Amino acid sequence: MNTVVAGITYRALLGRRRIVLLLLLPLALIALAIMLRLFGGNDPHSAELLMDNFAIAVMLPLLGLIAGTGVIAPEIDDGTIIHLMSKPISRPVIAQTKFLVAASLMAVFAAVPTYFSAWLLVGNEDGLAAGFALGALVAGFAYVAVFLLLGTITRHAVTIGIIYALLWETVVGTVVPGAQKFSIQQWAKSIAVQISDNPFLDTNVTLGFAVPALIIVTLGAVLWAGQRLRVFALTGDE
Amino acid sequence: MSEIYDIGYRHYDGPRLGRGYSTRALTVHSLRGVFGLGRTARSKIMPFALGVIMLLPAVVSIAMMALIKQHGMSYSSFAVSMQTVLAIFLASQSPTVVAPDLRYRVLPLYLSRPVAIAEYVTAKVIAMTVALFLLIALPMTLIYVGELLIDLEGPPQTKEYLGALAMALVLALLLSSFGLAIASLTPRRGLGVASIIAVYLLASASVPVIYGTLQSAGNTSGALWAWLVNPFWLVDAVQVWLFDTTPNALDGSGYPPGPAPAIIVVVLIAIGLAALAARYRKAAAQ
Numbered sequence: 001m002n003t004v005v006a007g008i009t010y011r012a013l014l015g016r017r018r019i020v021l022l023l024l025l026p027l028a029l030i031a032l033a034i035m036l037r038l039f040g041g042n043d044p045h046s047a048e049l050l051m052d053n054f055a056i057a058v059m060l061p062l063l064g065l066i067a068g069t070g071v072i073a074p075e076i077d078d079g080t081i082i083h084l085m086s087k088p089i090s091r092p093v094i095a096q097t098k099f100l101v102a103a104s105l106m107a108v109f110a111a112v113p114t115y116f117s118a119w120l121l122v123g124n125e126d127g128l129a130a131g132f133a134l135g136a137l138v139a140g141f142a143y144v145a146v147f148l149l150l151g152t153i154t155r156h157a158v159t160i161g162i163i164y165a166l167l168w169e170t171v172v173g174t175v176v177p178g179a180q181k182f183s184i185q186q187w188a189k190s191i192a193v194q195i196s197d198n199p200f201l202d203t204n205v206t207l208g209f210a211v212p213a214l215i216i217v218t219l220g221a222v223l224w225a226g227q228r229l230r231v232f233a234l235t236g237d238e
Numbered sequence: 239m240s241e242i243y244d245i246g247y248r249h250y251d252g253p254r255l256g257r258g259y260s261t262r263a264l265t266v267h268s269l270r271g272v273f274g275l276g277r278t279a280r281s282k283i284m285p286f287a288l289g290v291i292m293l294l295p296a297v298v299s300i301a302m303m304a305l306i307k308q309h310g311m312s313y314s315s316f317a318v319s320m321q322t323v324l325a326i327f328l329a330s331q332s333p334t335v336v337a338p339d340l341r342y343r344v345l346p347l348y349l350s351r352p353v354a355i356a357e358y359v360t361a362k363v364i365a366m367t368v369a370l371f372l373l374i375a376l377p378m379t380l381i382y383v384g385e386l387l388i389d390l391e392g393p394p395q396t397k398e399y400l401g402a403l404a405m406a407l408v409l410a411l412l413l414s415s416f417g418l419a420i421a422s423l424t425p426r427r428g429l430g431v432a433s434i435i436a437v438y439l440l441a442s443a444s445v446p447v448i449y450g451t452l453q454s455a456g457n458t459s460g461a462l463w464a465w466l467v468n469p470f471w472l473v474d475a476v477q478v479w480l481f482d483t484t485p486n487a488l489d490g491s492g493y494p495p496g497p498a499p500a501i502i503v504v505v506l507i508a509i510g511l512a513a514l515a516a517r518y519r520k521a522a523a524q
Contacts, residue, residue: 018429021432024436028440035451036451053443057443062435074429166325
């Protein structure tokens, strides 16, 4: 963890237009929760639907994509990463610092709004709010780690990330049930199921698979991203 | 004592091809850019991969018609059911149309030619519209040709096919005017991709929630309007109104009756184009 690198990364993410996108999604989630509450949809079923369809399936991967690629891809894209990499800072430490920055953003912009909007609908009933907030937090870490790695591997990180988050996790996941085992969303849900006893919530990935998978993916992606930075060719590979 | 040398610069006195020619050239150049033609092999991967995915349902449809003599996917539902792929294509390719010119600040070079902002924007919108239209129309045409060749029972669904083609054009125009307007806000490609997909997902994911809420509140006619938040269902609603096709909304729900969706589409296209023109007027002044 290098505080200077962390400070630069925070400024790059929060000082530009990217913050509009980071704010837009959680605000939309809270707006939907308020609308549901006003129209009398504050029952456990619609709360579960909102959490499942919007918070976990849409907001989380998108925020992960924006935060995870946002901490590193623009710098690689416009070449300013050279200034960072030519300093005597271990490159894996740079990758770890950037991961921590992105992870903290996920906690603020994904987990907190998830808890708040579920709480708006059902309060602390069935532990739904806590379950989804924890699921969003842990899966958020995994998402930013994976997208950080993607950002160091390819210049099309955002597009590939979208294809993973949309096509793999939703379309392929619903058609081929086995693919759901390899979906960060499903791991998040399996944690939510464990904590919450909401009757409408259900998953087909066991906790015994989800937790090790989340840990391995997160740690593996961060370490691999550090490795990618170590062997990064400053001249670019095109 | 100084002397002026004649170093042989010559005037151009050949034909001047004019405004229309340069706009056409820019359109073709942008259209080739959408598919990565004339660029590196890497930039061809994404558009062509998505194009191949769009062709898969056509292949399945033709196989179904040939083997079990049944219609596969209907023409009117094609764009709606492939909306995720189309949205990804729009998101990943619209920044390639507008971002590089903004990023490398070459806009003054274009505008010093007979191309004005209106022509520049028109060329970019036409290029993206044609690209999206090709993506939808090509598989549909394949299915139609397959239908004619296989010769199923009953007359060919020519009217539905032509109607779906017309709506594909409207959809392409709506998507590209909005996609380019969003993409032109940032010179960064990655951020442009993320913004477009975020706007699409916000629109599409909030529909079931709004619909479900209004439905459970007993406001059934109001709930129908929720579908119009998603651009694909909005255009489908226009198709239902114009060509009397079956609605493709989930749960077998219909759309609000009457010309309202068509008016919304026209207004949205106008807003998208106006935003794009305003953005470029500002960018050109920088």
